[in-house]
Amino acid sequence: MLRTCLALCAALALNPATAQGLDGRLKKIADTKTITIAHRTDAAPFSFVDADKNVTGFSVDLCRRVVASLEKQLKVDKLAVKWVPVTTQTRFDAVAKGQADLECGASTVTLSRLKTVDFSSFIFIETTGLMAKAVADFKSLADMGGKKIAVIGGTTNERAVRAQLERRKVNATVVTVKSNEEGIAAVEAGTADAFASDALLLIGGAVRAKDPKALALLNDRLSYEPYGLVLPRGDYNFRLAVNTALSQIYSSEQIDDVFSRWFSAFGKPTPLTEAVYILGAIPE
Numbered sequence: 001m002l003r004t005c006l007a008l009c010a011a012l013a014l015n016p017a018t019a020q021g022l023d024g025r026l027k028k029i030a031d032t033k034t035i036t037i038a039h040r041t042d043a044a045p046f047s048f049v050d051a052d053k054n055v056t057g058f059s060v061d062l063c064r065r066v067v068a069s070l071e072k073q074l075k076v077d078k079l080a081v082k083w084v085p086v087t088t089q090t091r092f093d094a095v096a097k098g099q100a101d102l103e104c105g106a107s108t109v110t111l112s113r114l115k116t117v118d119f120s121s122f123i124f125i126e127t128t129g130l131m132a133k134a135v136a137d138f139k140s141l142a143d144m145g146g147k148k149i150a151v152i153g154g155t156t157n158e159r160a161v162r163a164q165l166e167r168r169k170v171n172a173t174v175v176t177v178k179s180n181e182e183g184i185a186a187v188e189a190g191t192a193d194a195f196a197s198d199a200l201l202l203i204g205g206a207v208r209a210k211d212p213k214a215l216a217l218l219n220d221r222l223s224y225e226p227y228g229l230v231l232p233r234g235d236y237n238f239r240l241a242v243n244t245a246l247s248q249i250y251s252s253e254q255i256d257d258v259f260s261r262w263f264s265a266f267g268k269p270t271p272l273t274e275a276v277y278i279l280g281a282i283p284e
Contacts (some may be wrong), residue, residue: 003203022074024235025101030074036088037063038100038230042180044204045262046106046124046227055083058262062123062246063104063229069245085201088179092117093232103230104240106198108156118235119228120242125272128160128222129199130186131206131215136194141165141220143174150183150192151176160223161196180205187215194218198225200263215281226271243282250280 018101022030029035040047040057047057064081072078086094091107094100096116104124109119113262130141130149141164149165153176165172175192177183183195184205195202199217206215229246231239249255255277259269269277 019126023237025232025238025240026235029079029101032078033076033078033100034080034082035067035070036082036084037067038084038091038103038105040087040091040105041085041216042110042205043106043201044207046204047104047199048204049085057103057104058063058258059106059227059229061258061261062249063102065249065258066229066242067246067247068118069110070241071268072233073241073244077132081186088155092230094259095232101232101238102126105230106201106227107230108225109228114233116229117232118233118239120231120239121246121282122226122228122276123246123280125226125276126198126200126225126227126269128196128225130196130218130222131184131202132218134195134214136217138193140171140218141222142168144193146172148173148191149191149194149196150186151196152178152180153182155197156223157196157198164220164222175187181208182217184209196222199203212215216249227277243280246280247282252279 007103039060044060045058050056067079067081071077072134084094084100086100089256091103091105092113096105109122117181132138138147148189149172151162151174156197158174158176161174165174175186177186180201182199183192183197184224187195187211197205199221203215206212209215229242249258268274
């Protein structure tokens with residue numbers, strides 16, 4: 001079904017940008033033949049640094065293909081890629097202040113963030129989940145009265161946890177941390193009973209934990225998190241070029257290849273994520 005719908009959209013893919021009348025980031029990228037991409041180091045499987053110090057992940061693979069499309073759109077033989085590491089706290093400023101042309105990570109599109117940066121078409125739909133010790137005496141958020149929940153401060157995950165605690169009338173304590181690694185370490189050490197983050201980030205982080213089998217993902221899904229590539233606000237031509245690239249990826253087998261590489265263990269895309277790729281193959 002996905003392949004059929006994308007194939008139908010392929011003939012209607014957006015026209016690529018040309019090198020005439022360039023402005024903003026596109027002009028800078030074409031003139032310097034370099035694109036600067038911000039990436040996360042701790043957001044596996046979306047954006048991280050592997051054991052060989054390579055920048056990799058689902059979002060990173062998408063961005064590499066976006067770069068390949070930009071080369072054709074700008075009629076540039078080869079764009080050099082400069083990778084800039086960012087954190088949860090610095091990722092948006094890096095793009096807004098011109099330190100990076102875009103960010104390839106695990107960033108949720110929100111109205112408040114759109115006041116300072118822009119986003120591409122959606123690239124994935126995630127959910128806020130909870131990870132705890134496998135032997136924990138609770139099975140869901142509803143059972144966590146009197147417990148401590150760690151979450152990265154200032155994120156959509158924090159807002160989701162606080163909103164769900166209030167809605168479900170659960171008297172738990174929210175403790176803020178700075179990274180996924182710190183949150184999982186807090187659960188391992190017992191200083192927090194659970195850590196809330198995007199579900200696949202929790203799974204990716206648990207793989208790197210001291211004892212992955214000692215951790216378990218609870219069944220709670222506290223929010224939906226639509227991811228996009230972070231772009232500079234107001235640079236409409238650059239956003240169009242990036243969305244053109246994503247449309248080309250979604251209209252072809254490329255998206256199947258990238259998805260299978262990182263998520264084959266989870267089977268097919270969820271209906272929501274599948275819809276992202278169908279609708280993201282934007283007709284001209």
